[in-house]
Amino acid sequence: MDPSTWLAFFGDERTIIINGQRFYAPEMATRLETESVSVARSESAHPMIKVANLTKRFQKHTNMAAVNDVSFEVGKEVVTLFGPSGCGKTTTLRCIAGLERPDSGEIMIDGKVVTSMEKGIFVPPEKRSIGLVFQSYALWPHMKVRDNVAYGLKVRHVSKREIDDRVGRVLDNVGLSGYEDRYPAQLSGGQQQRVALARSMVYEPKVLLLDEPLSNLDAKIRERTRIELKGLLQKIGISSVYVTHDQEEAFLMSDRIVVMNEGRIMQSDAPFEIYHSPSNKFVASFVGRSNLVDGTVVSRNEQGATDGDVGTVRILGNYDVQCKLPPSLKAGDKCLVMVRSNEVWLYMKPPENIRTIECDVLSREYKGAMTDHVVKVKDVTMIVSTHRFCDLNQTEAAGGKHYLYIRGESVAVVPSD
Ligand SMILES: Nc1ncnc2c1ncn2[C@@H]1O[C@H](COP(=O)(O)OP(=O)(O)OP(=O)(O)O)[C@@H](O)[C@H]1O
Numbered sequence: 001m002d003p004s005t006w007l008a009f010f011g012d013e014r015t016i017i018i019n020g021q022r023f024y025a026p027e028m029a030t031r032l033e034t035e036s037v038s039v040a041r042s043e044s045a046h047p048m049i050k051v052a053n054l055t056k057r058f059q060k061h062t063n064m065a066a067v068n069d070v071s072f073e074v075g076k077e078v079v080t081l082f083g084p085s086g087c088g089k090t091t092t093l094r095c096i097a098g099l100e101r102p103d104s105g106e107i108m109i110d111g112k113v114v115t116s117m118e119k120g121i122f123v124p125p126e127k128r129s130i131g132l133v134f135q136s137y138a139l140w141p142h143m144k145v146r147d148n149v150a151y152g153l154k155v156r157h158v159s160k161r162e163i164d165d166r167v168g169r170v171l172d173n174v175g176l177s178g179y180e181d182r183y184p185a186q187l188s189g190g191q192q193q194r195v196a197l198a199r200s201m202v203y204e205p206k207v208l209l210l211d212e213p214l215s216n217l218d219a220k221i222r223e224r225t226r227i228e229l230k231g232l233l234q235k236i237g238i239s240s241v242y243v244t245h246d247q248e249e250a251f252l253m254s255d256r257i258v259v260m261n262e263g264r265i266m267q268s269d270a271p272f273e274i275y276h277s278p279s280n281k282f283v284a285s286f287v288g289r290s291n292l293v294d295g296t297v298v299s300r301n302e303q304g305a306t307d308g309d310v311g312t313v314r315i316l317g318n319y320d321v322q323c324k325l326p327p328s329l330k331a332g333d334k335c336l337v338m339v340r341s342n343e344v345w346l347y348m349k350p351p352e353n354i355r356t357i358e359c360d361v362l363s364r365e366y367k368g369a370m371t372d373h374v375v376k377v378k379d380v381t382m383i384v385s386t387h388r389f390c391d392l393n394q395t396e397a398a399g400g401k402h403y404l405y406i407r408g409e410s411v412a413v414v415p416s417d
């Protein structure tokens with residue numbers, strides 16, 4: 001087991017190792033005993049987690065912050081932190097857990113300030129009523145499922161009857177009733193993952209923090225397990241912060257996605273909005289597969305009218321598309337237009353009654369479910385993905401004149417940087 005990735009209670013029952021760091025907590029065991037029992041979730045109106053202006057620098061005296069002025073709230077929902085490697089997802093999660101002290105900012109859990117560098121408040125992790133699930137679920141290999149889940153309660157001196165009761169309930173919740181006497185090695189990866197989840201849920205935490213919990217599983221099992229995990233989180237109805245850099249997982253798991261880059265929040269929205277209405281160049285290029293082309297706003301409907309968010313943009317020289325426009329753009333403004341690779345039409349002959357634009361197909365790459373075509377329109381190169389029943393894919397070679405049709409629904413306009 002890798003002790004650096006899990007929260008573990010140790011022999012003297014008053015020392016806790018969290019992510020490799022040893023905390024000595026006098027009287028912790030006795031205090032936790034009472035606290036861990038009284039954790040009924042409050043149904044109050046405030047968000048369960050509130051992160052305000054969180055900043056964390058690992059290297060002092062540098063401008064680069066791992067987390068830079070990050071603010072978001074989590075209600076009774078799954079919020080996913082999503083972004084490229086090194087963008088600050090884990091650091092944000094560790095700050096919420098109390099495993100990291102930020103340089104500034106405030107964190108509240110269930111209406112109580114747990115971190116405020118300005119006010120000098122820092123509640124230790126074991127008193128934050130959080131459940132943690134990490135990539136490496138690090139079950140104790142010599143303990144049966146029941147004992148792995150019960151361990152934390154035992155060292156907290158919870159009564160045997162209550163332990164049996166809570167372990168039984170939580171194993172039932174994660175669909176592992178009947179597996180109590182198995183050792184971790186006798187379980188599939190997905191089942192081990194559920195034991196790890198049960199182990200953090202047995203404390204009945206107010207919030208659950210999950211950092212890439214499925215990335216140890218192979219692709220097929222991972223696909224199944226994430227659907228199971230989503231169902232579980234919905235059933236339990238616990239406020240959760242989920243960290244992933246896997247796009248599909250982010251879309252599937254989340255009620256809301258917080259897209260991060262270089263320590264900052266780029267956009268926080270429902271999955272549909274993140275995909276179809278990116279608010280800036282980073283989100284437009286990072287989420288999904290698309291082409292970003294330069295455009296100019298030709299006109300916009302009068303703002304305030306029912307269709308006031310719609311207008312016309314010109315791309316690729318003289319191709320006009322009617323589409324949604326962000327409020328900041330007006331006629332004459334330069335902009336960037338995101339064209340989804342899999343949402344445009346590519347024809348071998350120009351169809352009647354549809355305004356297409358001529359293009360050259362430079363090359364074609366077979367990708368299994370889809371085929372990518374590299375096309376050149378004027379001096380712009382774009383990728384267009386087509387499915388296997390597209391006529392174009394049946395022809396022997398790429399090359400020659402083709403015709404592109406771009407619908408307004410397939411584009412999103414963002415301001416130029
Ligand atoms: N203990 C540390 N000491 C110094 N720098 C750190 C430490 N932990 C993280 N960092 C740096 O902070 C930045 C954010 O790291 P973080 O682990 O939060 O990224 P992440 O978004 O979780 O990435 P990944 O998807 O790769 O897990 C990175 O530049 C990383 O190198």
Ligand SMILES: [Mg+2]
Pocket residue numbers: 089090091
């Ligand atoms: Mg990480």
